[in-house]
Amino acid sequence: MPINIIVCAKQVMDPETPVSAFKVDREAKRVVPATGIPPVVNGFDENAVEAALRLKEKAGGGKITILSLGKSFVNDVIKKPLAMGGDELVLLQEDAFEGLDAFTTVQALVAAIKKIGQYDLILCGRQASDYDQAHVPHGIGEMLGLPVISMAANLEVKDGAIHVERKLPDGYEVLEAPMPAVVSVSNELTPVRLPNLRGIMAASRKQPTVWKAADVGLEASALRSGLELLDLFIPVSEKVCEFIDGENDEDKGRKLALRLREAKLI
Amino acid sequence: MAQGILAIGELNEDSSLASVTGEVLAVARKLAGATGAQVSLVLLGKNASQRTKEAIALGADKVWVSEAEVLHENQIEAHLAALAQVCKAADPQVIVAGKSLFGRDLAPRLAFRLRVPLMQDCIDVNTDPATKRVVAVRPVYGGNANARVASPVDPQFVCVRPKIFEALPPNPSRRGEVVQAPVSVDASVVKVKRVRRVKEEATGVKLEDARVVVSVGRGIGGPENLPPFQDLAKALGAALGASRPVCDAGWLDHSFQVGLTGKTIAPEIYLTWAISGASQHLAGCSAAKNIVAVNRDPNANIFKEAKYGVVGDWKKVLPSFTATVKELVGS
Numbered sequence: 001m002p003i004n005i006i007v008c009a010k011q012v013m014d015p016e017t018p019v020s021a022f023k024v025d026r027e028a029k030r031v032v033p034a035t036g037i038p039p040v041v042n043g044f045d046e047n048a049v050e051a052a053l054r055l056k057e058k059a060g061g062g063k064i065t066i067l068s069l070g071k072s073f074v075n076d077v078i079k080k081p082l083a084m085g086g087d088e089l090v091l092l093q094e095d096a097f098e099g100l101d102a103f104t105t106v107q108a109l110v111a112a113i114k115k116i117g118q119y120d121l122i123l124c125g126r127q128a129s130d131y132d133q134a135h136v137p138h139g140i141g142e143m144l145g146l147p148v149i150s151m152a153a154n155l156e157v158k159d160g161a162i163h164v165e166r167k168l169p170d171g172y173e174v175l176e177a178p179m180p181a182v183v184s185v186s187n188e189l190t191p192v193r194l195p196n197l198r199g200i201m202a203a204s205r206k207q208p209t210v211w212k213a214a215d216v217g218l219e220a221s222a223l224r225s226g227l228e229l230l231d232l233f234i235p236v237s238e239k240v241c242e243f244i245d246g247e248n249d250e251d252k253g254r255k256l257a258l259r260l261r262e263a264k265l266i
Numbered sequence: 267m268a269q270g271i272l273a274i275g276e277l278n279e280d281s282s283l284a285s286v287t288g289e290v291l292a293v294a295r296k297l298a299g300a301t302g303a304q305v306s307l308v309l310l311g312k313n314a315s316q317r318t319k320e321a322i323a324l325g326a327d328k329v330w331v332s333e334a335e336v337l338h339e340n341q342i343e344a345h346l347a348a349l350a351q352v353c354k355a356a357d358p359q360v361i362v363a364g365k366s367l368f369g370r371d372l373a374p375r376l377a378f379r380l381r382v383p384l385m386q387d388c389i390d391v392n393t394d395p396a397t398k399r400v401v402a403v404r405p406v407y408g409g410n411a412n413a414r415v416a417s418p419v420d421p422q423f424v425c426v427r428p429k430i431f432e433a434l435p436p437n438p439s440r441r442g443e444v445v446q447a448p449v450s451v452d453a454s455v456v457k458v459k460r461v462r463r464v465k466e467e468a469t470g471v472k473l474e475d476a477r478v479v480v481s482v483g484r485g486i487g488g489p490e491n492l493p494p495f496q497d498l499a500k501a502l503g504a505a506l507g508a509s510r511p512v513c514d515a516g517w518l519d520h521s522f523q524v525g526l527t528g529k530t531i532a533p534e535i536y537l538t539w540a541i542s543g544a545s546q547h548l549a550g551c552s553a554a555k556n557i558v559a560v561n562r563d564p565n566a567n568i569f570k571e572a573k574y575g576v577v578g579d580w581k582k583v584l585p586s587f588t589a590t591v592k593e594l595v596g597s
């Protein structure tokens with residue numbers, strides 16, 4: 001049975017941006033992208049794309065639609081899920097999407113998902129590495145009235161239901177939900193394939209479908225974040241590190257142990 | 267008109283009060299202190315009514331309980347349906363939940379079900395003295411920045427990061443009221459079913475509860491270098507932890523991962539070896555009382571959070587450190 005999957009994927013600032021290059025414009029209440037470091041597809045969303053590809057391969061067919069919302073996109077970046085093997089890319093693009101919070105992002109994604117129409121599964125990454133809210137998948141499920149399973153380490157379709165393995169602190173569990181369902185995917189679902197040359201060529205020939213807010217029945221000027229952002233700032237640590245010195249590294253190791261003993265820590 | 271604060275409690279599998287319950291009550295009391303609001307707690311599940319005394323001692327003025335059978339397992343759809351009903355009856359101005367394993371799925375869904383925005387994963391929560399509204403601080407960009415947020419609509423819904431707020435010391439003489447929660451949940455709301463639950467016997471000290479944690483990063487080079495760290499952990503009676511690349515590479519299982527997307531821990535001593543201290547890692551260990559860092563890069567970010575540091579090659583620091591520890595601990 002072919003399977004139709006929508007994967008929500010977000011373009012984000014590279015989360016591996018060194019701490020020293022991380023800047024905030026406090027006035028504008030936004031993060032200033034570091035120069036020379038291109039954005040990336042949110043890492044967990046790549047895990048979700050990988051999950052979709054495996055399910056489609058197993059099913060022997062179907063369609064994977066990548067859905068991304070944002071103000072602007074870097075073509076080579078946002079096409080990566082296509083290069084990995086995704087079939088179609090839908091970009092929900094509008095200036096007003098800049099800085100929109102999860103509450104309103106969900107409304108827009110849901111409107112687009114309804115327009116896409118046919119799906120057995122909606123996959124998301126477990127969280128986005130910029131706002132780290134981990135609630136877009138939950139919101140999509142609630143707004144569409146679908147079951148939600150988070151943090152998938154593995155997925156399998158069995159008798160028309162989705163089976164999801166999730167890690168627990170003391171083991172794991174397998175949950176089952178009827179389809180359609182929303183599943184968020186975790187980094188335990190690895191390895192994530194790298195795009196091969198054929199995939200990259202195929203992706204470069206594909207044109208994304210671009211929808212504006214109005215195309216999914218939303219009024220751009222009415223889009224507001226649910227939460228008020230009062231301030232955005234880089235936290236300062238007041239901690240001062242006591243460096244243990246010594247003649248050489250061996251000596252430092254010994255002295256560290258003695259210092260910890262002195263401080264009654266060991 | 268909406269009023270009061272509703273905290274969402276949680277029961278463990280054995281019906282004991284989950285630690286996050288004390289934490290959300292402490293947050294609720296802190297917010298109530300500024301406005302004099304009543305603090306209610308909702309407690310759903312098997313033997314919930316046996317935990318009400320404890321909840322009142324921890325700060326609840328009122329406890330809504332339900333022991334309906336459908337709520338016995340922490341099945342999310344059943345709890346969501348019940349909580350939505352309690353929220354309707356209680357009509358709170360503020361809801362406080364905790365981002366526990368259960369809460370991290372529950373809180374966002376409840377917020378969307380109530381059609382209000384959620385202040386997720388908060389590490390500080392206050393009342394604005396002028397507006398009397400909740401102002402919360404939440405880390406964003408993996409902890410590289412903090413956002414201060416407020417919700418313009420009631421109920422203002424906050425979900426707090428676990429192990430950041432301390433439960434209040436129990437006061438057995440506190441008084442409170444216990445009421446039956448007006449819950450009627452049909453079993454048909456349950457769509458997600460558990461097929462299997464496998465417990466893996468943890469060997470050694472549990473990472474979440476350990477007083478001492480020895481944690482290793484990508485800089486240890488490979489799984490072949492783990493034994494001396496395991497040896498040190500054993501000598502200290504410590505649990506072993508790791509950064510994400512160590513787990514992603516399969517040197518250790520993901521259950522060892524500390525951080526934003528791993529475990530949140532608060533040990534007395536957190537001994538890191540060849541971990542750079544990315545904000546996403548620190549997010550899981552910033553509540554540690556003493557961070558000790560060994561790293562060969564003097565500018566490594568970990569030193570900004572560490573109390574004690576050694577700039578050096580772990581391969582040379584570790585043997586003498588372990589040997590000295592063994593002498594000290596043995597004596």
Ligand SMILES: Cc1cc2nc3c(=O)[nH]c(=O)nc-3n(C[C@H](O)[C@H](O)[C@H](O)COP(=O)(O)OP(=O)(O)OC[C@H]3O[C@@H](n4cnc5c(N)ncnc54)[C@H](O)[C@@H]3O)c2cc1C
Binds near residue numbers: 539560
């Ligand atoms: C959304 C998101 C979530 C994440 N969640 C987590 C999480 O939960 N937990 C987590 O840990 N990370 C997480 N990360 C990854 C995080 O950003 C960092 O990439 C990661 O923490 C780095 O791990 P590390 O310090 O081991 O490796 P590196 O950053 O590569 O650091 C290795 C360190 O080892 C030192 N070193 C190398 N050789 C030696 C030697 N011989 N002696 C002494 N020191 C040496 C180096 O100086 C360096 O500082 C997340 C990232 C994202 C985007």
